[in-house]
Amino acid sequence: MVVVGSGPGGLQLSYALRYFGVPHAVISADPAPGGMFRRWPFFQRLLSWTKPFAPFERGTRFYERYDWNSLIPDDDQHRAIQPRLMDGTSYFPSRAEMEQNIATFARETGIRVRYGCRWTGTARDGEGFRLRTSAGEYRARVVVFAFGLAEPWKPEIPGIEHVPHYADTRAPETYAGKRVFIIGKETSAFELANGFLPWARQIVLASPRPTQLSVVTNSLVGVRARYVQPYEDHILGGGVVIMNASIDEVARTGSGFRVRTTRSDGGGTLVFETEDVIATTGFQPPLGDLPELGVVSSGREKIPSQTPLFESISVPHLYFAGTATRGAPGLKKNGIPSSSGAVHGHRYNARILARHIARTYFGIDPARPTLKRDEVLGYLLSELSRAPELWHQKSYLARSLLWDSARGIIDDGIVPLQLFVDGDGPDGVAVAVEANPKAEIYPAVYVRKNNVVTEHLLPTNPLLDFETAEHRSQLTSVLAPLP
Amino acid sequence: MAATRGELGDKLSNLSLFADLSAAELESVAHIVDERRFAEGERILRQGLSGSGFYVILAGEAIIRVDGKEYGRLGRGDFFGEISALLGDPPVADIVAARELHCAIIPGPALEQFMVGHPQVMFRMLQSEARKLRTATRWRS
Ligand SMILES: Cc1cc2nc3c(=O)[nH]c(=O)nc-3n(C[C@H](O)[C@H](O)[C@H](O)COP(=O)(O)OP(=O)(O)OC[C@H]3O[C@@H](n4cnc5c(N)ncnc54)[C@H](O)[C@@H]3O)c2cc1C
Numbered sequence: 001m002v003v004v005g006s007g008p009g010g011l012q013l014s015y016a017l018r019y020f021g022v023p024h025a026v027i028s029a030d031p032a033p034g035g036m037f038r039r040w041p042f043f044q045r046l047l048s049w050t051k052p053f054a055p056f057e058r059g060t061r062f063y064e065r066y067d068w069n070s071l072i073p074d075d076d077q078h079r080a081i082q083p084r085l086m087d088g089t090s091y092f093p094s095r096a097e098m099e100q101n102i103a104t105f106a107r108e109t110g111i112r113v114r115y116g117c118r119w120t121g122t123a124r125d126g127e128g129f130r131l132r133t134s135a136g137e138y139r140a141r142v143v144v145f146a147f148g149l150a151e152p153w154k155p156e157i158p159g160i161e162h163v164p165h166y167a168d169t170r171a172p173e174t175y176a177g178k179r180v181f182i183i184g185k186e187t188s189a190f191e192l193a194n195g196f197l198p199w200a201r202q203i204v205l206a207s208p209r210p211t212q213l214s215v216v217t218n219s220l221v222g223v224r225a226r227y228v229q230p231y232e233d234h235i236l237g238g239g240v241v242i243m244n245a246s247i248d249e250v251a252r253t254g255s256g257f258r259v260r261t262t263r264s265d266g267g268g269t270l271v272f273e274t275e276d277v278i279a280t281t282g283f284q285p286p287l288g289d290l291p292e293l294g295v296v297s298s299g300r301e302k303i304p305s306q307t308p309l310f311e312s313i314s315v316p317h318l319y320f321a322g323t324a325t326r327g328a329p330g331l332k333k334n335g336i337p338s339s340s341g342a343v344h345g346h347r348y349n350a351r352i353l354a355r356h357i358a359r360t361y362f363g364i365d366p367a368r369p370t371l372k373r374d375e376v377l378g379y380l381l382s383e384l385s386r387a388p389e390l391w392h393q394k395s396y397l398a399r400s401l402l403w404d405s406a407r408g409i410i411d412d413g414i415v416p417l418q419l420f421v422d423g424d425g426p427d428g429v430a431v432a433v434e435a436n437p438k439a440e441i442y443p444a445v446y447v448r449k450n451n452v453v454t455e456h457l458l459p460t461n462p463l464l465d466f467e468t469a470e471h472r473s474q475l476t477s478v479l480a481p482l483p
Numbered sequence: 484m485a486a487t488r489g490e491l492g493d494k495l496s497n498l499s500l501f502a503d504l505s506a507a508e509l510e511s512v513a514h515i516v517d518e519r520r521f522a523e524g525e526r527i528l529r530q531g532l533s534g535s536g537f538y539v540i541l542a543g544e545a546i547i548r549v550d551g552k553e554y555g556r557l558g559r560g561d562f563f564g565e566i567s568a569l570l571g572d573p574p575v576a577d578i579v580a581a582r583e584l585h586c587a588i589i590p591g592p593a594l595e596q597f598m599v600g601h602p603q604v605m606f607r608m609l610q611s612e613a614r615k616l617r618t619a620t621r622w623r624s
Contacts, residue, residue: 208510208514246507246510296583298519335590335592436534
């Protein structure tokens, strides 16, 4: 099998495949590990945090909840690499610290990648694939694309071809004293606006959709708190303008650009003269010829549509890892998305995918431990209170226990929640951590009995402690139908 | 070819639910709604499970299923999930993709704001609900 990509997605998958004993090759167009973190975020600091000091000991599984950036090994020796490399000035690692974190993991765990090898084309080969690359052809029964979501995308606006993308942003000091018009109002737009605050004379952000803030949506949807400063500047009238408008046309002028916009509130057109325009209009995966192979995608970002186990819904045996696993959105309860777009989410997807591939294609069935009935309650409550997989991937990943007629109660591990609630199987229970738009976080329990799944939402708790007497007694009755 | 935001706007403009919107309104709606493709056999709404959304079918076909029994089919332009999104109750039926299904989605908690912000869409939806009610009362009499 072949994995394409040496960003956090490809490396995490390769680690997990090797852990299960699955032979595979990893190829990457890059010269070294790190993926997009070799370049971005542009202003050199992440938006995902790592807390060097947390309620759990560094280097334990439960600590992962507070460390969004380290990759996840299965032995304690290689855990929590990111906090080792941080200098204490911020709990958001710098881009360089992140790159080093990923490279250290790859080096210390001995992940092998064929660098400088670009995948250029794909053909079917019986049940499998032939991959053309800059270093010859690979034949594989299974392929996993961990190729990221970092290809600049711009909408079709007249004149947009003159406009640089986020990817083409110049050194910050070259914007000194300039007016900068940013097309887009999502995280990358705000990252740039935030970085330009000490440089630009005026900053305008415009797009049709009103700005959403994560602290208002109570989820990862919207601009993250880390980049909210330009928004406050706008509200206080300090020189940042944030507008809901569609961009009708961008034209070159002698010294810069003229941007014609139509306000979304019916307020008519507004024309801006500015020295600089930047399109922060998003990214797409580098799909290459996958659409011709039959891979279907959806949405503006063209992320391939996937099954809950990250397989293309239209081309069997073709899988995805890394940030591309957003194409398996899961239940998206209450509209809250998975965290698969970021490292703290997709690192767990990789482990699930590796186990699935090991079982399905290589006949390797990793041992699953059993539990005694009187251990079930305490174990589930502990997982609900602490399991990093459940806390990082809310309503998306679950701890599942199965009642097997031969072996008794089996710990089926961390599984996609959608797979449990939609799949037939032995009686069992899956627990997930969930959230609602009111910013309440609470345990959810799904009981499968005779292939009918029932949902039970347990109460939240101010300290997010789900091991209280109340939780104990409610979970006891929810589990009563299981022998 | 790369998608443009016009692509989804075009698809929506062909559905009766959005027929009264101007080009600018369609563009802003296309920015607000989510898009998703479901594999054949995949469940979209789940009987008894909370937290779902409002779905409009852009292409494909879906089956309405209650307790495992088929109750009807939905096609392009049809929508579902509004009852549970409006009332905050879990759906009373499963909706399952009969073949590959392409939908526009508004999360349940965002539906009220969306409808109030787009009264023509709300009116079209009401008309459709009224038709369903008429059919249901005819059946009963
Ligand atoms: C501006 C920006 C800022 C972000 N900030 C954060 C953040 O702070 N924290 C966070 O968790 N997430 C962040 N993200 C999300 C981030 O993309 C993912 O978390 C993660 O880095 C993606 O990892 P990946 O391995 O899936 O892809 P990437 O890191 O993009 O790696 C893709 C790999 O695929 C290889 N590849 C691509 N095409 C080919 C080909 N044809 N042949 C061979 N190899 C190929 C590339 O060389 C590369 O090695 C950010 C994203 C963007 C765009």
